[in-house]
Amino acid sequence: MRIYVPCSFALIHNPQSRRNVKTGLSASDVLRALPDLLFCAPETEAALVAALADIAPRKIKYLIVDGGDGTVSKVLSVMHASGWPKEEWPVLIVLPSGNTNLVAEDVGFGLRGEAALKQLALLAQGQMNKCSVVRRRPLVVSWPDGSHVSVLGFFGGLGAFTRGIEIAHRPGFLKTFSHEAAVICAFLLTVLKLLAPHSRKKWLDGSAVDVTLDGVPAESKRHFLMLFTALRRFPHGVWPFWQRSDSAEQGVVYLDVAAHPERLTTAVFNLLRNRIPSWIRQSPSYNSGLADKISLRGEPLLVLDGEILQTSPEGGFEIEAGPEVSFLQFSKKDD
Incomplete structure (x- = not known):
């Protein structure tokens, strides 16, 4: 004992x-x-x-x-x-x-x-007494065939997001820059690849992924970018989703950008500034929502909290909201 x-x-x-x-x-x-x-x-x-x-x-x-x-x-x-x-x-x-x-x-x-x-x-x-407790429901990423133990995290994505993270994880980047600087450099390199004719088509073709949102198949079959989060706040006020940030406690908040999206440069400029004009909301190239469960089939790689996850031979991931977790925050404001 x-x-x-x-x-x-x-x-x-x-x-x-x-x-x-x-x-x-x-x-x-x-x-x-x-x-x-x-x-x-x-x-x-x-x-x-x-x-x-x-x-x-x-x-x-x-x-x-x-x-x-x-x-x-x-x-x-x-x-x-x-x-x-x-x-x-x-x-x-x-x-x-x-x-x-x-x-x-x-x-x-x-x-x-x-x-x-x-x-x-x-x-x-x-x-x-300068503290408060906040609660979040982290993402639970699982493998449908049970080949891996489920992992929990708060921010993930695929498509162009995965490619950008792969660039940021290159030894040359991480040895030279902090991770934040490496991500910025990777973002700039991604922009250059989108501008270069020889690589632009490959990136804009996106990833062939069958996406199911709460049992309903997504309209797009190829995806330039997908993002998922359980967080309510990103640095610098960025929030590229249609839903209010407090929606994250109700499920998985996602952004789905179809392959060859229209007006991509203008859309990125708006999304990074937390602006969602009506043309983006109405465009079939862009979709954002809230789901209890997201199923992905055909995508070999998924990034979760900076870590690259590989699928099983049968392919696919499932993402859903996990158990509620409490966090303590210190307030610097005077009582």
Whole structure:
């Protein structure tokens, strides 16, 4: 029989996250601020599974995730695949320390490093009231043939989005730039490829994917771009979907751009500025909506929170809204 020492906090620290490599918290720093915290720094997926298996029976109140989008995705995926009852999941505190931090932009704690430790120490002492809990339902991506364990995440896509991420993940990009800068460079390179005659047609032809939205087949059979999200906010106010951002709690918010879309340059300019003029809404090239379940058949690759997923030999993915997850956010505003 194992006896677990009660604690309110556990921390999953990703030592390989880009910001942690440069200015990450050490175990001594964390334990000095939170002496009763359970500190874990798993370097492999197997180690992460073991760490969360040790954390689950302790019934902690807060799970701190010190990493980027990929780390948050892996933590939730392991929790989901385990026998950890969903109603007993702790509140997550996300410290933005990764290559990409879209999740932290929406539901993150808002601080990292020493500033975060200072506030967390106050929280442990019951002296911090500048915080609130927000809830999201992450995307659950599954393989219809059951060849892989389902994974959870918050932002994904295919088509041109996958090609752009593949460019951003090239060793030359990641060695030279931060991930955010690499994504920007990849976006610019994508624009150049769309302008170049020899590559324009290949990109605009899109991907041959049979898309089913809540059992209803999509009109388009080839897709230049598809995006899916469970987030409510993107950086810089970008929101390229028709639905209000709070619709994400009701299902999967998506954007589907057909192959060879009309007025693509003008549409991108509007979507990036959070403007959806009537001609885009009425165009058969563009479709945005909310679905409980999205089925994809024929697409070999899908990107979820910056990670490229490969389909099984039979092909296909299914995407649906997952269990509700709570996140703690710190408010910098004075009471």
